[in-house]
Amino acid sequence: MQDKKMLPKKADNISDWYLSLIERADLADYGPAKGTIVIKPYGYALWENAVHILDSWFKEAGIQNAYFPLLIPYSLLERETSHIQGFSPELAVVTHAGGKELAEPLVVRPTSETVMYEMFSKWIGSHRDLPLKINQWCNVVRWELRTFPFIRTCEFLWQEGHTAHETEEEAMEMVLQALDWYKKFYEEVFAISPYIGEKSGSERFAGAKRTFSIELVMPDGKALQGATSHYLGQNFAKPFNIQFSDRQNKLQYVHQTSWGLSTRALGGLIMTHGDDNGLILPPRIAPYQVIIITINSKDQQTAAKLRAYVRTIEDQLAKEDIRITTDSDNDKTLGYRMNEAEIKGIPVRIVVGLNEYDEKYVTLSRRDKLEEKQKVKLNGLGEYVRDVLEDIQGSLLEKSEKMKQNLTVDVNNFDEFKRVMQEERKFIRAYWDESEVTEKTIKEKTKATTRVVELEHISDTDEGPCVYTGNKARRKWLFAQAY
């Protein structure tokens, strides 16, 4: 186990680095069926923490969890025309079950709008049944064979929120509320500073009137869609006949939203913060925030002293609700064990030996500043570590913010646009005339797609010339090559 290979350099080839890191840090493995992955315990612990935090925010806001069937009759999926058009190339279809061919094939859910809204139409009758605010934590399947763990997989885990409202205003409030949760989640938990905005018509969710999204700037200048929030209008309400009698006793169609965040987010987390030594986990999401490592010792008495000292340290940290793990494995070298802690991205490492024991201090180092070692007194250690963890959380976010700025450039002409995409690969902010033809042409020539018009630019009217056509354009958009 000592000879596990080093990671490739992140700067040399980020894909190779990412794939090696996933393996070395025990985050995931490939499943037996093509396109599938296994989320291993250390990777799953990240997801569990994410679920726990988001779920508590949803519940505080009165969102109720429920569970809808995995298998959806094909005809139900066809009911909203653009929805089936968008999803049909990605569907996995059950044609046989219980030893027989099915009369109607069943689709393994790629998302749950159709199956949920079929139920909503049964459940909603009056304005007193509204708003209906449902969330589901589940697995979905979208056929995808160019597997890239977490980022592109046949099956992924996610939450999908689905709400129905009396008015468009109320629905739009919900759309923005969900977007705000995702922003807060990325910034405050994942320590990633994202772009937030609205998608263009061609990049909209299949069936939505408006799609808002969280766009993450990856270190290679590519975009990773981090979460989406859709205003569905009455696009589904009409084919699914979700009507309610309003306060004037008139029948109306509901206004709907849906919004989701998936295990894909973990891909963004890993890629953003990791370095050549392994993962770097923001403390708020880290399964273990601190690892305590004892130096190797064959001497019984020393080992006993160190064990007792570790317990004292654990008590100090437990008082501050710090998640800890301890490594006292004398069968592996200290170097190997320190290396493992680095690869796993544990935010704070505490090493103790006889010196530390005798003088009642610990040797502490931060995963994000490996070169610095600190002597910290046992007395007050819990509070000190709590502060260090907060500091790491903050400085990772700052670093991400800087990376975002460095990897974004405002561009006025298409030659420069092409040059930046080809030579530097960054996010580009540029005027676009909002024509689909222009969008498509830019994509063909540069592989860059429109990501979003940022929230703060949505209402802009300061016209400028489109970066490609020179036509009058109302707003600047973000462009990038996407994962």
Place this chain on the structure above:
Amino acid sequence: MQDKKMLPKKADNISDWYLSLIERADLADYGPAKGTIVIKPYGYALWENAVHILDSWFKEAGIQNAYFPLLIPYSLLERETSHIQGFSPELAVVTHAGGKELAEPLVVRPTSETVMYEMFSKWIGSHRDLPLKINQWCNVVRWELRTFPFIRTCEFLWQEGHTAHETEEEAMEMVLQALDWYKKFYEEVFAISPYIGEKSGSERFAGAKRTFSIELVMPDGKALQGATSHYLGQNFAKPFNIQFSDRQNKLQYVHQTSWGLSTRALGGLIMTHGDDNGLILPPRIAPYQVIIITINSKDQQTAAKLRAYVRTIEDQLAKEDIRITTDSDNDKTLGYRMNEAEIKGIPVRIVVGLNEYDEKYVTLSRRDKLEEKQKVKLNGLGEYVRDVLEDIQGSLLEKSEKMKQNLTVDVNNFDEFKRVMQEERKFIRAYWDESEVTEKTIKEKTKATTRVVELEHISDTDEGPCVYTGNKARRKWLFAQAY
């Protein structure tokens, strides 16, 4: 909404009562595809509480959660012969995906032994990798069209624990540890007193060497399998080639276990405790342990007083970490609202009006003793309610224990066996010669199957005559008709 129909009597037709209750208490609904159900928020909240409790026990014992793929290549499922024989009639099969016919069909997991053990064989190399203790919370699909919500559905939610060990002893310890968690869960959380024992050869899990099970006695005398724990021996280790080099550096096959509890448990919970007025939920699993209902009042000043008083009560209860909900909906009658609280099975109901406000007390009643109303002083209310909740929890378990005793009878001859099964429908404890032919004949004649030999009787040697053949039999078994 006031004219929702009454429940059928539980004693008249328990199936009708059960189905009506599922609907009236908003626990579940039927999904669009045959055989599927939707778990509605109130039903899902029960599952979430169950997950939370079991998951904390598993984690304390070092079980790690992970996530394995939903879709399994058919060939993998065939690798263990009796496994595929057992499951093949129940499989849902994906034959088309991404718009194409698949070269090899993929099975929607009916359970995850095969996909997990394919990975275990990659992950395990040495005794240092053992024990490997993995758990997964997920959905599984087993084709079943005679839908009975929670109890028989095409898809259900569950946890499946899978462990690999160096020795048979260690694996058997794990099997019994899991069984013990399930026992504790049913007794202490669901307030259900189960039978616990080992299954006969014909009732064993497909691929297991030994299957242990939790058997619940339903009020109609039928059995509901509440959870199972399997010793797999090396039955999977060999075809999946899960080998490790032992402490003497010799290659050995691992010894394995798997164990699971599903949303089926909710069916047992509902059926055991509910009565003609609705659900009765044990406090430890109840989404809300207390409902506070204010009497109707059109008078603004009175309403304001009651609102303030409710807040005081909420504070008292919150101090004791009691889960509460409040109903101050003046648009519905007090009777209707009290009725709804009963149907939802909320353990404690607190009603407050002006009298209560003026004299600083509440009117409290227990869901399990509706006829008794108590005046309870505001001062010390939290502690009082905490005690009442504990008392309800205990007395529901006691009731379940009595029901189990009343619905079990020891029988010595087959005429009596047939009479009891036909006229009374109970659990029968009887000597059985442990021949499969006898077991099959008894089933044909009485619809009763062997449930388990109870743990305390497994090692019995006090021979007696088999209830059917009269042959020498070593142990008494429990027989019942099963859900």
